[in-house]
Amino acid sequence: MSQREWIEKDFYKELGVSSGASQDEIKKAYRKLARDLHPDANPGDTRAEERFKTVSEAHAVLSDPAKRKEYDDTRKLFAGGGYGRGGFGPGAGGGFSQEFNIGDIFGGAGAGDGGLGDLLGGLFNRGGTRTSSRPRRGSDVETETTLGFREAAQGVTVPLRMTSPSPCTTCHGSGAKPGTSPRVCPICNGAGVVSRNQGAFGFSEPCDECRGSGSIIDDPCVDCHGSGIQNRTRTITVRIPPGVGDGQRIRLAGQGEAGLRGAPSGDLYVTVHVSQDKVFGRNGDDLTLVLPVSYSELVLGTTVSVPTLDGRVGVKVPPGTADGRILRVRGRGVPKRGGGAGDLLVTVKVAVPQKLDGEAVEALKRYQEAERASGFDPRAGWAGA
Numbered sequence: 001m002s003q004r005e006w007i008e009k010d011f012y013k014e015l016g017v018s019s020g021a022s023q024d025e026i027k028k029a030y031r032k033l034a035r036d037l038h039p040d041a042n043p044g045d046t047r048a049e050e051r052f053k054t055v056s057e058a059h060a061v062l063s064d065p066a067k068r069k070e071y072d073d074t075r076k077l078f079a080g081g082g083y084g085r086g087g088f089g090p091g092a093g094g095g096f097s098q099e100f101n102i103g104d105i106f107g108g109a110g111a112g113d114g115g116l117g118d119l120l121g122g123l124f125n126r127g128g129t130r131t132s133s134r135p136r137r138g139s140d141v142e143t144e145t146t147l148g149f150r151e152a153a154q155g156v157t158v159p160l161r162m163t164s165p166s167p168c169t170t171c172h173g174s175g176a177k178p179g180t181s182p183r184v185c186p187i188c189n190g191a192g193v194v195s196r197n198q199g200a201f202g203f204s205e206p207c208d209e210c211r212g213s214g215s216i217i218d219d220p221c222v223d224c225h226g227s228g229i230q231n232r233t234r235t236i237t238v239r240i241p242p243g244v245g246d247g248q249r250i251r252l253a254g255q256g257e258a259g260l261r262g263a264p265s266g267d268l269y270v271t272v273h274v275s276q277d278k279v280f281g282r283n284g285d286d287l288t289l290v291l292p293v294s295y296s297e298l299v300l301g302t303t304v305s306v307p308t309l310d311g312r313v314g315v316k317v318p319p320g321t322a323d324g325r326i327l328r329v330r331g332r333g334v335p336k337r338g339g340g341a342g343d344l345l346v347t348v349k350v351a352v353p354q355k356l357d358g359e360a361v362e363a364l365k366r367y368q369e370a371e372r373a374s375g376f377d378p379r380a381g382w383a384g385a
């Protein structure tokens with residue numbers, strides 16, 4: 001975030017506190033707003049989402065006394081006419097990066113070494129709202145994770161391990177052994193290309209000596225072998241909200257690569273794969289289930305205990321239920337963002353015994369006769385066909 005943005009944004013007003021507010025007042029105001037505006041509580045409400053981000057931004061600055069002072073000073077300078085006269089060197093107080101401290105709101109402990117990440121905004125494939133206008137913002141990072149069916153349905157906190165290239169910490173990206181520095185290539189004088197004249201033609205080609213880099217490292221850094229780049233693995237803990245579907249891509253604001261010199265970090269996009277479940281299927285927010293029943297259970301009716309995501313529920317099969325009928329149990333499906341849950345849809349399916357003992361076969365034959373005598377004709381609808 002640039003200082004220009006600081007000047008344009010009144011963080012105190014965003015939080016509804018006075019500029020003399022105590023840290024405690026700021027924290028309280030933020031918690032209340034963040035709860036009211038949280039995307040989980042306002043599904044699909046882009047205005048609430050924007051406000052939520054702004055409020056989070058305001059809190060990230062004002063809750064940190066050093067940043068708050070820097071912010072106050074910046075705005076004071078502007079009020080005094082200092083802005084525009086080159087009074088704002090980049091990184092004056094340095095290192096402000098955007099941070100949404102969701103952990104603060106939910107009291108979640110910062111598990112893992114990357115702290116507790118959370119999903120912000122219209123994370124569900126809304127896309128298209130990249131904040132690419134910010135200078136030197138860190139790159140977005142893509143990763144994927146596989147969740148169990150029930151984890152995805154109910155929400156889960158997972159560690160994500162990510163490997164991404166970053167400047168070597170030993171040589172600070174120079175590629176040269178600490179204490180030494182790369183020297184300018186004497187062949188191309190640092191240009192990385194050399195000109196060659198051949199007859200009437202002059203053309204350029206990459207310098208062989210430095211392989212086009214323009215500098216020569218006599219003593220390479222042992223940790224990065226002179227490349228200046230290290231693959232660093234980090235683990236962040238991410239809360240995946242309930243109801244994520246297979247193949248969905250979710251965005252974690254600010255969890256991508258670090259920005260240069262304090263610029264905002266990029267975003268992290270996580271593609272979620274959801275594994276199949278033995279018992280449940282899903283249709284949007286509805287949970288589906290096939291309930292095997294016997295013929296007599298369908299005819300006479302029964303109550304069967306069926307599994308749900310968080311326990312079991314008794315499902316009443318009314319007498320005379322047709323095979324294949326779907327029984328709906330309200331509110332026992334997949335939790336929805338913003339509260340509530342879909343339904344559990346139970347499809348009854350007759351299980352036909354492959355083998356019966358003599359007594360059961362005899363009883364069934366007697367039943368068949370009784371059924372015919374009663375006038376039941378399964379193919380009555382075919383009359384004339």
Ligand SMILES: [Zn+2]
Pocket residue numbers: 168169170171172173174175176221222223224225226227228229
């Ligand atoms: Zn190195």
Ligand SMILES: [Zn+2]
Pocket residue numbers: 185186187188189190191192193207208209210211212213214215
């Ligand atoms: Zn060269």
